[in-house]
Amino acid sequence: MRKEASRATGRPTLAEVAQLAGVSQITASRALRDVPTVDPVLASKVREASKALGYVPNPAARTLASARSQSVVVLVPALSNQLFIETLEAIHNVLRPRGYEVLIGNFHYSREEEEELIRNYLAIQPCGILLTGFDRTDASLRLLEANKVPCVHMMELTKADDVFSVGFSQEDAGAVVARHLLAKGKRRLAYVAAQLDARVIQRGEGFKRALAEAGVDALELAVPDPSSVGLGGELFDSLLRRHPDVDGIFFCNDDLAHGAIFEALRQGISVPGRVAFVGFNDLPMSAHIVPRLTSIHTPREDVGKHAAHLMLALLAGAEIRERTIDLGFELVVRESS
């Protein structure tokens, strides 16, 4: 029986579980955390008692005592992009069933905002952080370093082997698009981009490098504004005015490409007859739009899944052989090119 301290939550505590199981509190604690030094017989007694009482551990007490929460923070640059939603969902599906809380931070493509989020989230003593890409402020890096929180980087890869990353080569994807458009006989090619984050720039680099290797010049129209369907139409229109002879466009994401398709339809411009379009990410809509959009299919769910599993391995203190997981990408050729 518990003493009637008015501040108690009323929920069963570890002490009650231990008492019912006839062991000490610390043994019950160890049994429920699967610490291997506990006699299996005692451990099962503890689990029975826990179930009988409907015991649920108090995360706050655990965090306070161990100076480490069961929360994993995930920082993404946007939620408006369906891409990251799918990654987050995959992360959730791995971590939640294993008792981890997933905290989402949206830094709106701002390094400063990301730094602020890191600063704030460190207060809750997360057991791990999943980050998007590698481009962040020095202060962010120092904070992460000083707090010794395991980090996994998503979406991009790196040569550095002291960091963990799960993703694919954005540059290679750009190059594949370039070669695809060249193979289709297109020669007057452009990269149209918005929201110029590191990955968007890498895609463009890969695209332009592959064109240069083929001896073809690349046009480019890149604006820092947030990406949107409407912007895609505008950018296509202004590119076309400046370069009426353009015959192939690589958009840095599908949203822009969708907007361009609508604009082309309005202007009566044939796609891919007069100009071919290629998008990036392969959002669900791209398979249905008229004309269906050729796009790079990115493994965003798998990125989330693998990143979460890598984090689990780090938390378990496992020896990691592969610090870089390249999940590749796939060019899905459809009607628009």
Add this chain to the structure above:
Amino acid sequence: MRKEASRATGRPTLAEVAQLAGVSQITASRALRDVPTVDPVLASKVREASKALGYVPNPAARTLASARSQSVVVLVPALSNQLFIETLEAIHNVLRPRGYEVLIGNFHYSREEEEELIRNYLAIQPCGILLTGFDRTDASLRLLEANKVPCVHMMELTKADDVFSVGFSQEDAGAVVARHLLAKGKRRLAYVAAQLDARVIQRGEGFKRALAEAGVDALELAVPDPSSVGLGGELFDSLLRRHPDVDGIFFCNDDLAHGAIFEALRQGISVPGRVAFVGFNDLPMSAHIVPRLTSIHTPREDVGKHAAHLMLALLAGAEIRERTIDLGFELVVRESS
């Protein structure tokens, strides 16, 4: 100076702030929480000391001591629907700057999964819960009741005045669409729906009721499958086969309508000439698709914003006069009807 207990986090604690400010620990605690019984002079001393040390409160300790966390749980039926993303973003923008953690639970349109989430999230002793709609299991209701967590319901409204809700009338929105299509001279009208949650059904009821009042029969094609662009095309196609004379369709959301527009374009069916389309939610793409889609614009950001503010008022113990906040909706007429 702190004693060198190896288990300490190394971060400054409230005790150190209190010592530097020359007050007791509890006074420092009260000062930083803006408890009104603290002398303003002492309070400002405490705030200075806190800033000087770079003090950040430990949420776990606070939660353990007060038996209530600074976390607000938000339960939504889906993240794949852009609608809820915008609502979540608005909630974040209100609650995070005020020191609350926002925890997102996605119950995938499953009452059972929602119940499970409620059960699990109660373990962290959230200070409030934001819920979507009113349709949940009895066990869920009992859990919420028993734990005395303040709740705010989003998206739908209710007559019951012992609950807090922020949203708009889904039925009225359906009725407005019906009257709009009738005004356009359409007489062979259908409701096409997927993912039949309470709100989708309410929209259909409003639509059909308004048609009945005008003496017009309503066709209906409703499937429980998850909504998607592809499904919209399929549903439109099968409706058209069964009822080639249909001349106006209300889709339960924009995704379905977009898919139908693509399908119509493929089949060479004129929209709105032969059949008019109306969507629901007014996603960004609807203003750009060809033809631009008529839709009900729903105030999802405002729903999030107002729900969060209502929660803040509840947490502050304020007296709430308006327990129901009706934010309305707007029919945006475009080319498709």
Add this chain to the structure above:
DNA sequence: TCCCCGTAAGGTAGCGCTGTCTTAACGAAG
């Protein structure tokens, strides 16, 4: 036979904060 050491269980003492009760101080009323 004794000692040492490895392993499993327990005792103890916090982690950092806040609820509750108590005390101190002060002005107003009798």
Add this chain to the structure above:
DNA sequence: CTTCGTTAAGACAGCGCTACCTTACGGGGA
């Protein structure tokens, strides 16, 4: 001048859990 009520500050005792250290026990080697 005393008494009382009110407000502000502090003392104290946990909240529920786990890290750390200690103890108990048994087996193997000298």
